[in-house]
Amino acid sequence: MKTLKIPEATIIRLSVYSRYLTEVDRKGIITISSRDIAEGVGVSPAQVRKDLAYFGEFGTRGVGYNVKDLRQHILRILGLSVDWSVSLVGAGNLGLALSTYKGFRKRGFIITSIFDTDPQKVGTMVGDVEIMPIERLVEVAKQNRTQIGIVAVPASAAQEVVDQLIKADVKAILNFAQVVLNVPPEIELRNVDLVVNLEVLTFNVSAQR
Numbered sequence: 001m002k003t004l005k006i007p008e009a010t011i012i013r014l015s016v017y018s019r020y021l022t023e024v025d026r027k028g029i030i031t032i033s034s035r036d037i038a039e040g041v042g043v044s045p046a047q048v049r050k051d052l053a054y055f056g057e058f059g060t061r062g063v064g065y066n067v068k069d070l071r072q073h074i075l076r077i078l079g080l081s082v083d084w085s086v087s088l089v090g091a092g093n094l095g096l097a098l099s100t101y102k103g104f105r106k107r108g109f110i111i112t113s114i115f116d117t118d119p120q121k122v123g124t125m126v127g128d129v130e131i132m133p134i135e136r137l138v139e140v141a142k143q144n145r146t147q148i149g150i151v152a153v154p155a156s157a158a159q160e161v162v163d164q165l166i167k168a169d170v171k172a173i174l175n176f177a178q179v180v181l182n183v184p185p186e187i188e189l190r191n192v193d194l195v196v197n198l199e200v201l202t203f204n205v206s207a208q209r
Helices: 007-028 036-042 044-051 065-078 093-099 104-105 134-143 155-167 194-208
Strands: 085-088 109-117 128-135 147-150 172-176 188-191
Touching: 007 036, 007 172, 036 044, 036 128, 065 109, 065 172, 085 093, 085 155, 104 109, 109 134, 128 134, 134 155, 147 155, 155 172
Parallel strands: 085 109, 085 147, 109 128, 147 172, 172 188
Antiparallel strands: none
């Protein structure tokens, strides 16, 4: 892999390519061209080739890419050739919806622990995972060698939860709380603000009028 900085947009498109290749593979298609991929995901063939070129040369000129091989290459690039242990903090409506989302497991993100402060929820099961008191977060996350944390708690509690995840040696955090969080530079933090995304949609719709 080249050492140059990879644009985040490229990583996002690689994820889309890999999911499209999974669908194509299920149909029994053996080889595919950059044009086929581009048409399937809504970008240009040149963009597909440019994105892949960051990581080496794949496929054969005039023939295309082997679907299975290219999919595996992309999964390795994304770090998805292994399963990832995930801790979910917050078993409210959003947290429960996330915990039962089958797409996580399909992509190798295994929710191995769930935590909440509500004593009525602690001890109950979500699938095969027991909701535990948040006081056990550091202990259990370390035992599971958890590297990813999902924060689905009220904004007022989010920073304290993040601090606990960092103590548990979690390396990456997906935050759904609408608050700015402080984390060390070595921690990967991604914020998901659903309202902001809706506002981007309304801006784009309004701008087209």
